[in-house]
Amino acid sequence: MRRNNHQSPSWKHSDRVWVIIVARISTEKQDERSLDDQIAYCRKRLEELTDRPVKIHVIKSQDSGEYLDRVELRQLEDLIESGDWDFVITEDLGRICRRSHALTICEMCEDAETRLIAINDHIDMAEEGWRLCSYFAAFRHEQYNRDTALRIQRSQKNRFLNGGALPRPFWGYLGWDKAKTDSELRKDPEAEELIRETFRRLDDGASFAEIADWFNDLGIPTGPSCRRKKWTTMSIQRLVRNPILKGIRIRNRLVSKRINKTGRRRAELAPQDEWLVREVPHLAYFESAYYDHVIHVVSERNKNIGRPANRDRLSRLGVPRKRTTWPLQHARCGICGHTIWKAGTHGERLACCSGALQYRCWNGMMIQVDNTQKWILGAVLDRIRQCTDFAKVVRERIEQARKENDLSEQRRLYERQITRHQNEVTNLTDAIVVGGDIPELVRQLQKARSALNEATYQLDRIKSQEREAPRALPDAECLYQLVEETMRLVVNEDDQASRLLCRILPRMTLYPVILCDGRAVEVQAEVEFDLSAAASALVGMSVDMPSEVVTVDLFDRPPYVEHAERLGTVEQRGETVVATAKALGMSLTMAAWARRLYRRMQELGIQEPYMRVDMPPARGWRCRRHKHPRYHFEPQKNDVPPEAA
Ligand SMILES: [Zn+2]
Incomplete structure (x- = not known):
């Protein structure tokens, strides 16, 4: 610590008093005082403390006081630890942070011989009893937060049970702009047929992606509160899995849990008996049994991500894994x-x-x-x-x-x-x-x-x-x-x-x-x-x-192959090769090929001129895959190849 002992013992710098002012709001609507109000308030207090020239560093932030991983908090800690500052002034301790970490900040200030003042909490390190005050302040802020949360929850719960606490507007229902309760909402007659068809398709094996593309092709708007203008797999999934389609509203399905280390919150599934359920039969598109059936089918299908493993050997049967042109991935x-x-x-x-x-x-x-x-x-x-x-x-x-x-x-x-x-x-x-x-x-x-x-x-x-x-x-x-x-x-x-x-x-x-x-x-x-x-x-x-x-x-047969039998058997029918070739529009060379091919077929005793190959043929074959050093013949395992089985 660089304290100049020959100067006034209470100031760290000869020319000016160094001051940190901390101001924080959660959101603009939630806090009564704006950041500027808070700073002005602290400045006023500072004027009462000293009339020396001051150097002020302001730390402003807009985030929850519960979060302990904020950049501004780190910054404040670094400044305090540098030991250069005379004052830390804030409106109340909760503006710095909440919970026991606020006490840690106080103690850091004590170590650095920096005087911390939290005006509304009556904390001033120059006075006796600041430690007790800071304990109470931290406790009070935590309790206040908890009480506020519970109060909001209670009023929301009450509103929900009376049909209020509506979600943000989404596609498929009308009357959002005026509705205060769900009784004022109504089904969208234009959406009805689409929603029914969606469920029919899902039952038939369609994927969410497919439905999304179908909606986009039809130019269906995504709903009033969607930022995206196109349907996606997720938005279709949200639509389909919303139980309001069977006439049920659910609230409190998720609870938020604080991770004490960072102060951030994580959503977790609440136990089912804590859910709030409200029946809204006038908003139902489906009978409950049918809705549950389709959701069951979809969940079963997506259980193991993509296709079920043991569905069938013919794995493309019924369900496309992704969008491919038939017959790709099927043949x-x-x-x-x-x-x-x-x-x-x-x-x-x-x-x-x-x-x-x-x-x-x-x-x-x-x-x-x-x-x-x-x-x-x-x-x-x-x-x-x-x-x-x-x-x-x-x-x-x-x-x-x-x-x-x-x-x-x-x-x-x-x-x-x-x-x-x-x-x-x-x-x-x-x-x-x-x-x-x-x-x-x-x-x-x-x-x-x-x-x-x-x-x-x-x-x-x-x-x-x-x-x-x-x-x-x-x-x-x-x-x-x-x-x-x-x-x-x-x-x-x-x-x-x-x-x-x-x-x-x-x-x-x-x-x-x-x-x-x-x-x-x-x-x-x-x-x-x-x-x-x-x-x-x-x-x-x-x-x-x-x-x-x-x-x-999967090719066009050349004319000489097509007419091999006819040209090969001209003699039996008492015709001439030249006349037949002319009638078929073929040259004499081609006629000769055709006759040779027919003879070859006779020798081999086959009716069909094309034969299956079970080895890479030497002639007429451009593929050289098997000559590649990486080549290693490996037939499909666990899946009996057709015919070869
Ligand atoms: Zn192959």
């Missing part, structure tokens, strides 16, 4: 079993085996996404059209499904489940009364309750199905139209259609094929189509339809 490589990924540089719509992209598969054939969609969808539709007895099969299957679709079996299943879950709930409630690991028991109880709600919902659904009159039988034409429409939408990147199409075409495998004369390697797709999903969507109950497999060329 698989016939060689290694890995899924097909987007490949190529930005802007190119190409796809390739993901195994090959990672040097784990030699099938590096690229396919064009747009053409692939066109070819596969065209081939499947043709196949449905060609089936002459298709209409009959559809009719038979639907009749059969209707007979088999005896709901009594399912009803008994859910009734058994309900009894079991009810017992669980009773037992767990008893266990909680007895004591033990309460948080764990409460967690289990919540789980059991949720399962009970879901089973009850399913049982109600079955009961209403039993009451319903059967829908009219669709004919094959309806089915064809549905599939065609779905496919058209998929090409336009519609997520819902994409999900339905993944169910209609559950398995799609891409193989490299080589022409039997060894000229070119191309890609063929083997597509399994299963019309159960489409038929079920039409009939409104689960119908089991026959599934079929079609092979689709």
